[in-house]
């Protein structure tokens with residue numbers, strides 16, 4: 001998702017109490033940001049943020065960070081956020097590729113990747129959020145038993161991920177080609193893109209993965 005640039009977006013983001021302005025300062029100490037030791041979960045590429053704000057409202061005992069690299073998109077999330085009374089969610093306007101600059105090893109419990117840009121051309125494969133480049137980033141910041149959850153309507157990206165994730169040393173713990181008609185549907189929280197694609201009758205693919213344990 002890339003919205004037309006909105007004049008003043010950067011300034012509004014720079015002044016927002018919901019956006020962490022100096023995320024590097026919290027590296028290794030995100031519990032200080034939230035004021036508690038609850039687990040921290042991240043959505044990479046949250047777009048307008050419906051999914052992660054719904055999760056935060058439903059799970060006050062979990063802390064959430066929404067990551068979005070485009071200020072014009074993040075601005076939409078901020079508009080929604082200002083209507084909510086939540087103390088367990090903040091946003092970061094960063095490229096997820098840089099997450100190791102902001103999170104210490106083992107600091108994150110779960111990473112959600114929802115309807116990530118498919119980057120169908122082979123020469124752009126490194127930009128896919130399930131490519132080895134990004135899996136290496138997740139590997140560095142997740143707890144040993146941390147998981148990634150990935151949803152997409154894009155079968156090409158899903159098939160690619162079913163190969164790239166095990167090749168990078170992760171186990172696929174569960175997967176489905178039709179989330180909404182599977183036993184993985186229980187407790188599913190819909191994203192903006194998911195709502196749109198589901199209303200068009202498109203099946204939603206989902207997988208959950210964690211790092212392979214060596215014994």
Ligand code: SAM
Pocket residue numbers: 001002044045046047048049067068069070073094095096097114115116117191192193194
């Ligand atoms: N997750 C939302 C949903 O399901 O409705 C939005 C999906 S949208 C297709 C993907 C979003 O991921 C875009 O807003 C894009 O800017 C963001 N994104 C893609 N790559 C990113 C990266 N490397 N770092 C941060 N955000 C990224």
